[in-house]
Amino acid sequence: MTRLYQLFQASTGVSTDTRSIQKGNLFFALSGTNFNGNQFAAKALEAGASYAVIDDPQYANEKTFLVENCLQSLQALATEHRKKLNTPIISLTGSNGKTTTKELIAKVLSYKYKIIATQGNLNNHIGVPLSLLQLKADTQIAVIEMGANHQGEIAQLCKIAYPDYGYITNFGKAHLEGFGGIEGVIKGKSELYQHLISKDKKIFINQDDPKQVELTQDYPNRISFGSDPTSDYAIHKTTNNNFAQIKIGDEVIQTQLLGLYNAQNAAAAAAIGQYFEVPLHHIKEALSSYQPSNNRSQITNHGSIKIIMDAYNANPTSMLAALEEVSQLKADQKTIILGDMFEVGPTWKEEHQTIVDTLKKQAYTNVFLCGKQFMQTDLPEQFCAVAETKELIPVLSKKDFSEQLIFIKGSRGMALEQLLPYLKEQ
Known part of the structure; x- marks a missing residue:
């Protein structure tokens, strides 16, 4: 070595x-x-x-x-480098919102500190060491994202990175197949908190999440944030015109992120920023100016067409939350394009049927579904379903999407972004 x-x-x-x-x-x-x-x-x-x-x-x-x-x-070299520099490391994991939250935390902290953060979603057993090897002698804080689809993986990543601080965004129905159900997800993601149980480490928890409160009630080192005024950092989460908004004291921070679930991500970044003594006006500037990219709740306008591109990934929890938010958006006409959710496990048919039933309940008529799993659900006649994403191209090419709000979401493997050039005004 x-x-x-x-x-x-x-x-x-x-x-x-x-x-x-x-x-x-x-x-x-x-x-x-x-x-x-x-x-x-x-x-x-x-x-x-x-x-x-x-x-x-x-x-x-x-x-x-x-x-x-x-x-x-490679992993051992990364650990050696991390230990030699002894840079404070904030690690985060969770079922949904990891990358967005990581980027928000990084942007907030960068107003006061020289930081590095995981690039993109390099959050696995290769990506984490590569991120750690970006550390420089003058790096003051590192924000390291950790992903996993099996129990034991977060524990392994902690042994590589040795984080000082940790945050779990949530426990949702992601990678159910690998984790062995929702309880397996909770156990697997909680490995981050278990690594940080000693008094010289700190964990951040969302006080509004009962599961996080329950799991960490005996931790002496937790830092809480949430709408409860007894939280270490009282932050009220809401939406304004369906865009995430948080309130700290009398200060209202409006974001460019869609949905209440993103208000939680912004609140986490604000709380961590406050803990590290970033001035509130810088926290506000960081969160309000952040624009989503890389197909994560990315909003673009093409003439009279507004597209919400959220096709970086999908699982049952994130899909339902996003559909709920989209249902509340004001638009004369809406088009929904969804792709299969991967790694759902034995309940895949039930979970995909729940999405279909939700779409029916929300009374959408312009619905396009891609994937072999959606194809095997009980579909209304008015829904268009195809087995492969490319099969939608000739269908969409013939349609006029003028004045439409189009929402697109699916697992990464569905590559729904290839449909964008065909969503046009006729």
Whole structure:
């Protein structure tokens, strides 16, 4: 590890992809189910890598560094770097809203501190170490997102990152298949709080979430926020014209995020900002100016068409919450385009039927459903359903969406963003 850390310090950063490697990078030849990363070591060196870390001796040369396991070495290097710098780390996980909340926290804290934050959703056993290796000597706070779809994964990520602070956005019906049901989700996500139970660590909890309150009632180190005035940070959450809004004392903070569920995310960022003594006017500026992107509740206008693109991911909890918010939006005509929700487990048909029943109850007529799971539900005749996203293209191309509000949501694998060019005024 001493020698590997020296190579890292002398490098311009770490790379695991020869397509984006920069001159002087330390390349880790990670392997997957269908590829051997060691085969790309020579290519990485040709592209300018300073060294290539490999775990197969047949690819060794004077510019390679042989280890037993490349992934484990990457993780160990990240932990070594994190411990040497001892930068305060805030980690967050949860079923919904992780990435948005991470970005809000990062934006708030950046008004006072030099920070780094997880890029995009690099929140797994590879992404977390890569994020930690972005730490610099002058980094004052790191905001690290942690994702998981099985029990034990958050605990493993905590052993890599050793966070000082933690927050769980919520416990919802996400990755039910891997976690083994909602109780498995709660147990798996709570591994973050279990890691932080010692008195020198801190956890942030949403006082308005009974499950979080119940799980942490014996924790001596919790910091609460919520509408209850006895919370450490009293923050009232509401909406204004269906956009998330929070109130701290007499200060009203209006966001550009749709829905009450995003008010919770904004409240978490505000509470963490207050804890770290970011002035309230900077918290307000950060939250009110944040614009969602990357297909997360992203609102765009195309002529007379307004599109709410929320197709980065989906699960039963987030889908129902979003549909409830959309149902309250004022619009002469609405079009709903939904894709299958993946990793739901044995209850997949029941969960997809609940979504269909909700759409029926909300009396939508322009509904387009993509995916083999939606296809197997009991659908009204007026709903259009296809097995693959691309099958919707010729259907949508013939329609006039003038003056429409269009809501799009589905799991990442459905790639619903490919439909955007076909939502036009005729």
